[in-house]
Amino acid sequence: MVGYILRRLLLLVPVLLGLSMLVFAIARLLPGDPVALAAGPNATAADVASVAREFGLDQPLVVQYWNYLTGLFRGDWGVSIFTRRPVAEDLAAYLPATLELVLAAMLLAIGIGIPLGLMAAVFRNTWPDFLARTVSLGAISMPRFFLGLVFQLLFAMWLGWLPLSGRFPLTEDPPPHITGMLTVDALLSGQFHAFGVALSYLALPAIAMCLSPLATIMRMMRASTIEVLQQDYVLTERALGLSQRLILFKYVLKNAISATLTVIGLYFGWLLGGTVLVETVFDWPGIGLYATQAVLTQDFMPIIGVTLCIGAIFVTVNLVVDMLYGLLNPKVRYQ
Amino acid sequence: MSSTTAHPRLESWRRGLYRFRQSWVSVLGLLIVSVLLVLAIGGQHLAPYPQHIAGLVDTSARLQAPSTTYWFGTNELGQDVFSLVVAGTRISLLAGMAVVIVGAAFGVFVGAIAGFLGGWVDEVLMRLADLKLTVPGLILAMAVAAALGPGIVNMVFAIALSWWPGYARLVRGEVMAKREETFVLASRAMGAGTNRLLWKHILPNIMSPIIVKMSLDMGFAILTVASLGFIGIGVKPPTPEWGSLLSVARVNMPDYWWTAIFPGLAIFMAVFGFNLLGDGLRDLLDPKARR
């Protein structure tokens, strides 16, 4: 078991290295010249050249990559050409917001998706099942940004139940910064009023984000539950008189959840990179917005930073999921 | 001799078709997709105001609510929203199809080679595919499309870049499985070369899962194209792509809701229809997934 974990951890290194190379290459080889913009509207050719030198852009690509890589370990993720802020600082500021959104969306997706999937499997081929399957397909098909707009219109503008955008009311002081995730920070410091407020701001964007993974988790759960229910050992136990409910608890939950775990791992990374649209609509200051800004100003350092960051988190989450999967299903470990 | 053993594939197709007809969701999907195809092929000829699709404006008829003259109302330039949405069908469908085909073609090629040759070629190619999967697709597509400049071709290329690994892994697995099968060993014994084996024998046998995946992906491809359009990267004016129509119109909510709601609904219906169809096709072609 320990060997398995160690092996996987060791594999992380070349993967992350390769990721950094790939991302760096793509970002730097893309056409585009952010330096002219950064030098300002009244810059001369000499000014532009000096800005280029300032950022080390006049050196060969390999040297630039090496500097970048060594910088990474020192905590220097480069500097944004446009704002001149260190990318690491920006990431630390923007990342918690996105993490909070993604975690909330995953919690909702798991919390609602798994029971729904179970129900659909148990009531297979009856109308609740068909309804659930159609609605879930509809949920996956709905463009998140459109849904976000509709939610805003309905719940914030017309009904006024929930706030319009942002993370926290402007004139109130947010809870003390521990993780950067307002809901978590509020709970950790015991400020329950602040927690409620932060939650109300989190609600709409999280719901807009959760529908896709919710639908997929539901379908996944349904499919694996059905498969388990048809297994010989289950049929045997039923024949022997064991109640449906006990069977469900004994086998289904364990095996079905392990399959769902993989989906969760995949979705976490996908969600992390896909918050852009919801963040735009709800003015949620996360890395999606940060990356969009960087793309629109061709600021490649932040683009590389964000991509690397998300990639690293994705790989780590997958590793954790794989290890949990290995715990649940010992056969996997010895592959 | 019963007909079932003489033409087993045909029989399984017939049975699949029967099941397909039974499932009303799949039929609904087929219906929606057919309507979309009609709209896409008909394009300008079906639109009441084709000149607006070409980019002409009519500033005296700005922002009019839906009526009998303008079924979906007009936008901020006086253009008929219905015509724009209809014209957008062709673009979204074509772009989505292009993404899936390009991604699939490249992925199948890579996966087939990796699966068939095995060894270190397989390792390298699969590591590359894995690596690609870890890079956040949307952000990468945004960056590439923004750098290459506006235009459908650039956008399709940018999105297809993140699409191919899925196909590569699928095909690799299938090819590896089929590689050891009797008919392959037999063909080899008869002197068939690698190329012939791969392209003429193995690949046709694994088309089903590839087609299933392509149809399932179509919906997402359309959604990704619309997402890029929403951010403002992708097509150039006056191309009436749904995502960019929605993006431009979102400032009009709620007062001029028709400029945003109709393109949004169009995206939803297209993706929904293809997803339903994809589901149905999977039930049809891939018996393992049958419930």
Add this chain to the structure above:
Amino acid sequence: MLTTTRRGVMAGGAAMLAGMAVGQDAQAQSRRILVMASNQDIPNFDPHVANGYSASMALRNTYDSLVGVAGNPPKPVPQLAQSWTISDDGREYTFKLDPAAKFHDGSPVNAEAVKYSFNRLLRLNRGNAWMIAGVVDQNSVEAIDATTVRIKLVTPFVPFLSVLPWVWIVNPAQVEANKGSDDGQAWLRSNLAGSGAFRLRRAEAGNLYEFERVADAWRQGGGNLTGAIWKITRETATQRLMVQRGEAQIAVDLTSEDMDSLKGRSGVNLVIEPEYRTFSMKMNTRHGPLRDANLRRAIACAFNYQGMLDVAGYAELMQGPFPESIDGFDKELPIYRTDLARAKEFLAKSSTPNGGIKITVAHVSGLEQQRRWALVLLDSLRALNIELDIKPMIWPDMVSAARSPETTPDIFMVYQTANYGDPDNLAFAGYHSSRNGGWQNPTYANPEVDALLTQARAESDAEKRRALYVRFQRVLMEDSPDIFGVLEKRKLAMRNNVQGFAFTPVASNAIDLFPLSLG
């Protein structure tokens, strides 16, 4: 390290004011906080590096400059300088500083500080340095005594007082103490060394910036605000709703449709005023089919100006390169308006008498108004049988494309904002050949225009100056390098409990907090 940096700004300010607990207590009593909604972030607080209207807002409230700008039409008003004299030849300015002026750390704002700040701006050559480039150099600023500064201009420059509000004075001691290896840029990026009436309380990048009034600021008077928040709100619809619901008191980025939506709503005042922000479509005069002046004139006559106005909302058509309210505007200037017959006449005289060509227009992708105007242009050019290829580009790409005539698109859409209310700003930036290769004037070069503009900016006789600008405008119409577009009016929505606001057509979206009160 990373956690404290966000707090670092507050720490920087608060640490400097060690012992100034009074300010914080007073705030707890009755908070009057003005919330402003904008879509522009403030990534950099260095007064000699930052640009953009959001940075200007932050800097003009946390730092001071020699003179300020106020009124409509805008005029220089005393700020750090109580009074000033100008020599007869217009090349020597002597400023008497207010002896009460002091930085947030208590040290006085003296002539040495002024000299240090000017020199730092020139040394770094970023931010607003271009406003005084070629006019002031490292030897120009002299500290005669603690409260007297003399500035000797390298060349005469009539609008000098108009550019001074954007040259801010920093605390030399603080900057020197944190100089590092980059002249203090890293430190000043997120720390303040100013003397303004406000300081920074809270900075959340990409989200909001909170300012609070300094307890014993040296400037007397002003409004009753205890603080202000600059909230980054990217959707204008959200800005509109925030003002509607009273969650924000001022919204600065609203579109004409947003303003229409707010008309008549209780509690909201609409400020819609003409400004010095021009929009034109600049044609490539050095490369491509538009080298031909007759073709340019044809296009200028074929363009659907009414259509442009229809989709522009609150705006006026330009009557030439200058807004009407700028001194030097020529009322009798013969401008082009939609006249297809005349357009076809010009076309017949050009090198492509039957059209049949395809030209490109570039606009900033995401700017909705520009997209609309590009479509109006497409529509207009059909009449001349000219096809238009619309290229939305991201701004960095447009800036790069402007570098040489070969890469500049045939038509280049650009907004130009006068940072100071003098005709020199728009004229020089937009039409002098020294700006070729930059986005403000990619290709147009005419030696006659260059001579006129250089002469005009040094001419201190007002009548003669006006005559020079009239001549300049006539030459320009003859050359027709631009399709003159619209002057969008400045649109601000304000809650009616905001008092003390007086509109100035310069930098009106960089809200000056000092005179404002919440009623």
